[in-house]
Amino acid sequence: MIGSMETKTRSTTGAGAAASLEAHLGYWLRLVSNEVSGAFQRALEERHHISVAEWVALNQLATGADLTPARLATAMGMTRGAVSKVLDKLESKKLIVRTTSSADSRVQELSLTAHARRTLPSLTEIANGNDEHFFAVLSPEESSTLSELLRKLATAHHIARIPVA
Amino acid sequence: MIGSMETKTRSTTGAGAAASLEAHLGYWLRLVSNEVSGAFQRALEERHHISVAEWVALNQLATGADLTPARLATAMGMTRGAVSKVLDKLESKKLIVRTTSSADSRVQELSLTAHARRTLPSLTEIANGNDEHFFAVLSPEESSTLSELLRKLATAHHIARIPVA
DNA sequence: TATTGTTATACTCTATAACTATA
DNA sequence: TATAGTTATAGAGTATAACAATA
Numbered sequence: 154m155i156g157s158m159e160t161k162t163r164s165t166t167g168a169g170a171a172a173s174l175e176a177h178l179g180y181w182l183r184l185v186s187n188e189v190s191g192a193f194q195r196a197l198e199e200r201h202h203i204s205v206a207e208w209v210a211l212n213q214l215a216t217g218a219d220l221t222p223a224r225l226a227t228a229m230g231m232t233r234g235a236v237s238k239v240l241d242k243l244e245s246k247k248l249i250v251r252t253t254s255s256a257d258s259r260v261q262e263l264s265l266t267a268h269a270r271r272t273l274p275s276l277t278e279i280a281n282g283n284d285e286h287f288f289a290v291l292s293p294e295e296s297s298t299l300s301e302l303l304r305k306l307a308t309a310h311h312i313a314r315i316p317v318a
Numbered sequence: 319m320i321g322s323m324e325t326k327t328r329s330t331t332g333a334g335a336a337a338s339l340e341a342h343l344g345y346w347l348r349l350v351s352n353e354v355s356g357a358f359q360r361a362l363e364e365r366h367h368i369s370v371a372e373w374v375a376l377n378q379l380a381t382g383a384d385l386t387p388a389r390l391a392t393a394m395g396m397t398r399g400a401v402s403k404v405l406d407k408l409e410s411k412k413l414i415v416r417t418t419s420s421a422d423s424r425v426q427e428l429s430l431t432a433h434a435r436r437t438l439p440s441l442t443e444i445a446n447g448n449d450e451h452f453f454a455v456l457s458p459e460e461s462s463t464l465s466e467l468l469r470k471l472a473t474a475h476h477i478a479r480i481p482v483a
Numbered sequence: 484t485a486t487t488g489t490t491a492t493a494c495t496c497t498a499t500a501a502c503t504a505t506a
Numbered sequence: 507t508a509t510a511g512t513t514a515t516a517g518a519g520t521a522t523a524a525c526a527a528t529a
Contacts, residue, residue: 174377174480177449178461179354181468183481186351188472189344212339222488235520237489259487259528284342290474291467296343299467302460303346307353309455315339316348318483318519387511400497402512424505424510483496
């Protein structure tokens with residue numbers, strides 16, 4: 154049972170410490186995160202044939218910010234080349250449009266299509282449902298606590314890039 | 319600032335909910351997990367030139383269980399083909415030995431080399447240090463709480479496979 | 484010269500499925 | 507026929523670096 158399990162989480166960094174996989178918080182974090190993200194990834198793929206990276210890009214565009222491939226690359230922590238491929242896929246699916254900027258013709262202005270705007274609520278539903286499904290076993294207080302602890306870690310380590318994988 | 323951000327974590331699953339990326343617990347989980355795992359992966363690669371999958375395999379062998387490629391594949395949630403490649407790398411690095419079983423010559427018995435046993439403590443130190451570095455910003459009580467919440471989620475969803483990616 | 488975006492190339496990781504050698 | 511392990515092939519994902527067009 155969980156309640157009876159060893160919950161010591163701060164090692165003494167002793168050289169001979171016999172640390173099994175399960176002794177690390179990072180292990181449990183990755184275990185749970187992989188499950189949640191994996192389920193989300195499969196749901197997006199099966200129901201809309203889009204990847205998590207594509208979903209993130211769509212969400213970034215939906216915030217209303219004037220985005221270009223370079224800015225999107227920075228926001229997503231990817232190279233411009235990688236983002237270019239993501240945009241190729243979104244364009245082939247008629248979810249975005251690339252328009253050459255009139256002010257600087259090197260720049261591409263990115264925008265969502267009407268089709269994308271109609272599709273986004275369904276994608277959001279998948280994200281909501283996935284979260285709901287996984288975290289429903291926690292009480293509202295526990296969910297809040299988990300959220301606060303994760304945000305505290307993100308803040309303390311200045312984690313900014315949007316996770317795509 | 320993050321501290322002043324909306325921390326509501328339970329959506330009402332309403333169709334029109336304007337859910338930004340940050341509204342989902344799964345987002346924060348992936349954000350933090352990617353950072354912790356990414357740092358660990360880079361440290362393993364830079365200091366010992368081994369991947370996380372290789373590290374997991376070594377740890378499984380170090381538990382003392384009599385493992386074969388097929389059993390290791392089941393434990394790690396990978397196909398036999400994928401495990402075979404991981405074992406190729408470990409063998410080329412002189413960290414494991416494959417021995418044909420005398421009872422059934424189709425079976426390979428896996429074992430760690432003396433070199434692997436000498437190397438493992440250093441790998442464990444990297445894992446300990448990585449955990450220490452990331453979770454030191456939490457109080458011991460907060461670390462315990464985070465551990466318990468993650469274990470509760472893992473148990474509730476019967477998450478068993480060892481995360482490799 | 485510097486910058487934007489794309490493309491060519493390569494590498495890692497993993498899955499599917501065919502293959503071999505046993506049993 | 508069935509099983510253990512390997513290998514051939516393919517695909518996703520992403521990085522590096524070269525490239526064309528523009529500034």
